[in-house]
Amino acid sequence: MFLLASVSIGGLYAQGSFTASYPISFPMGDLSDYIGQTSFRGVTMEFNKRQKKNLDIGLEFSWHTFYERQDKKVYTEGTASVSGIQYRYTNSMPLLAGVKYYKETDGGNFMPYAGLGLGTLYINRSTDLGMYRITNETWQFALRPELGVLIKAGPGVSGVLGVKYYAGFGTDDLDGQSYFSVNLGLMFSNF
């Protein structure tokens, strides 16, 4: 919270921006084994501070919800079998600090960027079977490379289109969770 506050307050005096975007996320690896469905539920907020002409540092907070209903199936382990309908949920909340490098083209109206974020994914995976819920909660170290483009829409407002790849690292509780997100959003800046 302190970091968030300092970046935002910093934004009042220095050059800063706030980006809100809508992500569509595609599960990969262990996450896609568990939930194969694309997620249309999520939100991404970024607070960035312009450090140099083409360089931002900032924070990202996101929330991605993956969900899938599994029709009635028999799950067998050893001699035990359980059958029922499963509702599977994975909530991922990335908390990341990152840098972004912009390349100015078309006189600043069109700015492709590349960035790298570092931080954690808070993962809450729960499986509902019958009246019972099995929950697995964990924090995973995460890297998040991203690519995108800013399209200037007016003074202080730009459209953002980007791709982020969240790569969580496995913990004792859960294998590394990873997914791609395609983000569409708006950036508001005081520059």
Add this chain to the structure above:
Amino acid sequence: MTIKLRYWLAMLILPLMSGCYPKGAEYNEELDIVYTNYNPDFNFSSKTTYALPDSIIKITGDNFLDPDGNGKPEFVSPANTLLIFNQINQNMAANGWTKVPKTSNPDVILLVSTMTTTNLYYYYDWGYWGWWYPGYYPPWGWYYPGYYPPYITGYRSGSVFIQMVDSKAAPGADNVPVEWSAILNGLAEGSDLSSRVQKMIDGAFSQSPYLKH
């Protein structure tokens, strides 16, 4: 854009998010689960006859209390007993088993009980069956050879518990092995309860192919 407006935007996003959170089960049937487990060393295919009591008992606690002193536990209503037994008999017959009276030396005995508590008692008092089980005498009882049923807690749940006991395992021994167990669990309410129980009994047999001859 002012800082204030940015925060309003941020504040708006969170409630919007919670509004579209995915839903879970909407119908009682979606909460039904069937659990089965068995002794892998038991040769089910060499057994062909079974016996069934004439009543289904209600387990009301892990100790058998007999407040009315008639030596019998509480029983499930005759209509529900018939419903459950018919479905079990149908499945047993389809799997190649023959029903015989308990006096005809059956290979296995099926004990059927129900629970509507928050807990399942897999080691409930053997005294519950003293009124019926052939050759019963304290400290008769059972054990689960090579596996253990899970410990489950829940709420508003109802369960039908079926135990297949090897009645010939060790004559005269204090404990008889439960070679197969099935637990049908779900919400103990709703007008479709009967049909759900029937479906769950079918499910218990279909997910236990080793019972088939």
